[in-house]
Amino acid sequence: NKKAALMTLIGDALKGAVAVIVAQQMGLSDTVIALVALAVFLGHLYPIFLKFKGGKGVATAAGVLLAINPWLGLATLATWLLVAFSLRYSSLAALVAAASAPLYAVLMWGNDRIVSVIGIIAMALIGKHWQNLQRLMAGSEPRIGDKRQARQ
Numbered sequence: 021n022k023k024a025a026l027m028t029l030i031g032d033a034l035k036g037a038v039a040v041i042v043a044q045q046m047g048l049s050d051t052v053i054a055l056v057a058l059a060v061f062l063g064h065l066y067p068i069f070l071k072f073k074g075g076k077g078v079a080t081a082a083g084v085l086l087a088i089n090p091w092l093g094l095a096t097l098a099t100w101l102l103v104a105f106s107l108r109y110s111s112l113a114a115l116v117a118a119a120s121a122p123l124y125a126v127l128m129w130g131n132d133r134i135v136s137v138i139g140i141i142a143m144a145l146i147g148k149h150w151q152n153l154q155r156l157m158a159g160s161e162p163r164i165g166d167k168r169q170a171r172q
Contacts (some may be wrong), residue, residue, distance in 0.1 A: 029079045036060050036083030054137040057084045061141050065148060076148040078114045079142055085121060088138075092128060096121045108163040109132070110150035118145040 039060035043053045064080040066072040082100075099120045101149030104113035122139040129135055146153075155161035 023120075030077035032064065032075065033086070035064065035149060036080040037087040040082075040084055040087035050118055053088075054134045057088060058137050059086065062144065065144060071092055074116070077141075077145050078118075078163035081118070081121075081145055083118060084141065085138070089128065092121070092138075095124045103152050104164060108165060109161060110157065110164050111161060112156055115146055115149055115153060118142040118149075 024032055036057075040053060040057050041054040050054070061077055061084055063074075065074045065077050067074045078100075082093060082097060085096050096117050100113045100117035102113075103116045104110055107113070119142060122135060122142050125132075125135040125138045152161060
């Protein structure tokens, strides 16, 4: 159901963004804001209420990045869109965007605590997509718009 998928995507992105924005509005230090960003992301990946089995974190990470810095979030989202629309692999787009986010952050801020947190988020997101990466390498990962379903 496309409507349910879209609502889930928006909800997950808002979850990440709202947590970071609230921390920013409270005037917390950059270190605490970085830890809030990491906590909301990891809480999505490993929710205690679902026996530590959560999502893959793409939308939540996007929300976090957009809230940390809109330019960082938009650059990462543009990377996802470029890969997704040119190669038609959502999972590959997520992997490339995740890998690019820390690079964009380094270009923006150099060596900073938030860059380290963005790197941890990227590594965790890539780790959650390990099966997708294996299917990509085997040539069995479905493309965007394929009628066949991805194996979970």
